[in-house]
Amino acid sequence: MSAAKPSLSPACTSIFTLRGSLLTLAILTLVSFTFLSLKSLRSPLQQSIHQLVTIRDLEDEDLSDIYHTPEVFKLNYAEMEKKFKVYIYPDGDPNTFYQTPRKLTGKYSSEGYFFQNIRESRFRTEDPNQADLFFIPISCHKMRGKGTSYENMTIIVQGYVQSLIDKYPYWNRTLGTDHFFVTCHDVGVRATEGLPFLVKNSIRVVCSPSYDVAFIPHKDVALPQVLQPFALPAGGNDLENRTTLGFWAGHRNSKIRVILARVWENDTELDISNNRISRATGHLVYQKRFYTTKFCICPGGSQVNSARIADSIHYGCVPVILSDYYDLPFSDILDWRKFSVILREKDVYQLKQILKGVSDVEFARLHYNLVKVQKHFQWNTPPVKHDAFHMAMYELWLRHRVIKY
Numbered sequence: 001m002s003a004a005k006p007s008l009s010p011a012c013t014s015i016f017t018l019r020g021s022l023l024t025l026a027i028l029t030l031v032s033f034t035f036l037s038l039k040s041l042r043s044p045l046q047q048s049i050h051q052l053v054t055i056r057d058l059e060d061e062d063l064s065d066i067y068h069t070p071e072v073f074k075l076n077y078a079e080m081e082k083k084f085k086v087y088i089y090p091d092g093d094p095n096t097f098y099q100t101p102r103k104l105t106g107k108y109s110s111e112g113y114f115f116q117n118i119r120e121s122r123f124r125t126e127d128p129n130q131a132d133l134f135f136i137p138i139s140c141h142k143m144r145g146k147g148t149s150y151e152n153m154t155i156i157v158q159g160y161v162q163s164l165i166d167k168y169p170y171w172n173r174t175l176g177t178d179h180f181f182v183t184c185h186d187v188g189v190r191a192t193e194g195l196p197f198l199v200k201n202s203i204r205v206v207c208s209p210s211y212d213v214a215f216i217p218h219k220d221v222a223l224p225q226v227l228q229p230f231a232l233p234a235g236g237n238d239l240e241n242r243t244t245l246g247f248w249a250g251h252r253n254s255k256i257r258v259i260l261a262r263v264w265e266n267d268t269e270l271d272i273s274n275n276r277i278s279r280a281t282g283h284l285v286y287q288k289r290f291y292t293t294k295f296c297i298c299p300g301g302s303q304v305n306s307a308r309i310a311d312s313i314h315y316g317c318v319p320v321i322l323s324d325y326y327d328l329p330f331s332d333i334l335d336w337r338k339f340s341v342i343l344r345e346k347d348v349y350q351l352k353q354i355l356k357g358v359s360d361v362e363f364a365r366l367h368y369n370l371v372k373v374q375k376h377f378q379w380n381t382p383p384v385k386h387d388a389f390h391m392a393m394y395e396l397w398l399r400h401r402v403i404k405y
Contacts, residue, residue, distance in 0.1 A: 065338050065369050073333055073394075077386075080397040086123050087131035089164055092138065097156060102142040104381070107307050109228045110207060110388065111141050111184035113379035117389040120382040132400045134170055136161060136181040136202070140188030153191035161198055176201035180396060183207075184225060186303050189214075203399055205392060208303035209327040217327045221395040224329040224377050224388060227307040231287045235316030236371035238291070239364060246320065246355055247289050248297035249273035250308070256299045256322060256345045263349060270352055272297070290315030294363060295341065295355050297322060299348075310377045313339075318366045320355070322348060330376060330391050332398060339369035 067073050092098025101112030118124060118135060125131055138160050143153050165171045171179060180203035183189060189206055192198055199214050209215045209222035252258045252274060261274035271293065277286045290296060296312035300323030312319035320341045321328065328336050336342060347354060358366075375384075376391050383389040 065365075066334055066372050068333065068335050076397070077390075077394060080394055081122070084123050084132055084393065084397050084400075085125040085130050086118065086133050086135050086396075087125055087128040087170075088118065088135045088137055089168070091164065091167070092160065097139055097142045097146075097148075098160075099137045100139075102139060102145050104379075105228065107225060107227050108141050108184040108207070110223050110226050110379065111139065111182055111188075113228075113381065114182050114205070114223070114389060114392065115139065116381055117379070117383040121389070121393075123393060128168070128170060131170075132178070133203075133396060134179045136164065136179055138181060140183050140191050141185045143191075144185060144187050150187065150190055153187065154194035157191055157198070158195050161195065174201075177203075178400065179203070180205055180221075182223070184223060203396065205396070208305045209329075210304040210325045211327050215327060219399065220327075221392060221399070222327045222329045222331065223392055224310050225305050225307045226310040226377060226379060226388065228379055230311075230314050231284050232291075232315070234314050234374055235291050236367070236374070238316060239367060241292055242294045242317075242367075244271050244289075244293040245269045246295045246297055246351070247271040247293040247317070248299070248308075249275070249277045249286060249289070251276060251301065253301050254299065256348065257301065259345075259348050260297065260299055260322070260351075264351065267352065269356075287311075287315065290317045293317050294367075295320050295358075297351070299323060299345075300326065313370060313374055313377050316367065316370060316374075318363070318370055320351075322351075330395065332395060333391065334373060334376065339366055339373055341366075 088099075090099075094100040099115070101115040103109070104112045104116065115137065128134070138157055140153055140157070143156065148156070176197065179201075181192070181198075182205040183192065184207040186208045189204075189208055192204070193214055204215070204220040205223050206215065206220065207223045207225040209217070209220065211217050215222075246269075248260060248271075250257065250273075252261055261272060264270045264272040265274050271289065277289075279285075290311060294317070296308065296315075296317035297320045298306050298308045298312060300306060304323045304326040306323070309319050309321070318340060320343060321336070322343050322345060324345050328334075328342075341355070341358070343351070343354065375386050377388055378384075379388045
């Protein structure tokens with residue numbers, strides 16, 4: 001017979017059950033503390049990684065705020081600096097209309113700076129066989145300074161270009177598509193428009209790029225009209241000082257300017273004058289207005305362009321482009337909507353409502369980006385990386401790559 005198994009008393013069973021519960025509770029407590037400890041150890045690392053990703057995202061966003069394709073611009077710019085070469089035709093007397101700038105001051109100083117900068121830069125080559133582009137160094141601004149009429153300008157330009165065609169083989173290789181000339185004053189545009197083969201084939205680098213007439217955006221280059229030297233230092237990072245909503249003062253030499261003055265000159269929030277500010281009112285009163293204004297209105301004048309745009313950028317006042325058919329300078333590179341307000345001329349009647357509709361956060365971003373583009377609208381001698389000269393050269397560099405011969 002098998003022996004019977006001893007049975008446990010109810011008291012012993014309760015003790016074992018209590019011990020099991022305590023043991024389970026101890027294990028759960030240990031696991032909980034371990035989990036919390038590991039989590040606390042991981043948090044700083046996770047936080048650092050998150051912050052690093054955020055910073056990188058901000059840096060990428062910061063870079064892309066003003067450029068359409070920042071990485072492409074960066075790579076192409078580096079390649080341009082290494083490889084791009086321009087041959088300057090040596091023909092023409094520098095004391096008349098050729099080779100050298102008329103001056104480096106005034107509303108049309110961009111033309112003068114380019115003439116000087118191209119000779120100071122690494123892009124110039126004395127060997128035409130190494131050249132990517134050929135510069136025709138004739139200055140209509142110098143002709144204007146000597147009182148030459150439009151008719152005679154056209155004759156002089158035509159004779160000069162024809163002499164280059166007859167003397168050198170380079171024009172005929174491409175019918176002039178790898179040639180360019182520079183003119184900032186609108187007289188240069190009008191003078192060269194009498195030469196269809198020059199306008200159609202060569203690259204025109206101009207300050208009045210109106211694409212409703214002869215300017216061809218994918219071929220020609222828009223040059224900023226910059227009034228240098230600037231009367232006062234650059235503005236920026238001064239939002240608290242900008243208490244005026246909008247500002248404009250100037251000649252009413254276009255339809256849009258007449259409408260602007262008529263509609264808004266008596267407004268209490270927009271500072272709109274129906275004429276230039278007299279110097280008798282005080283020293284540099286006009287320029288100082290840019291420092292205290294959020295938005296500077298830039299309507300087209302006798303041409304689509306205006307030196308007021310570069311003034312606005314320099315003084316940190318967000319430009320409001322109020323000019324139809326204007327191919328804005330460096331628009332292949334810069335995203336103008338990130339640092340300016342672009343309107344159609346018909347929007348002039350809703351100007352105040354549009355500007356007041358820009359939130360404080362949006363305005364701060366526009367202003368911040370505006371400061372970043374200031375270097376692109378500054379001429380220097382000798383030229384400096386990323387300044388107006390180098391931006392113009394980059395635009396030319398983009399165009400030379402589509403030329404085949």
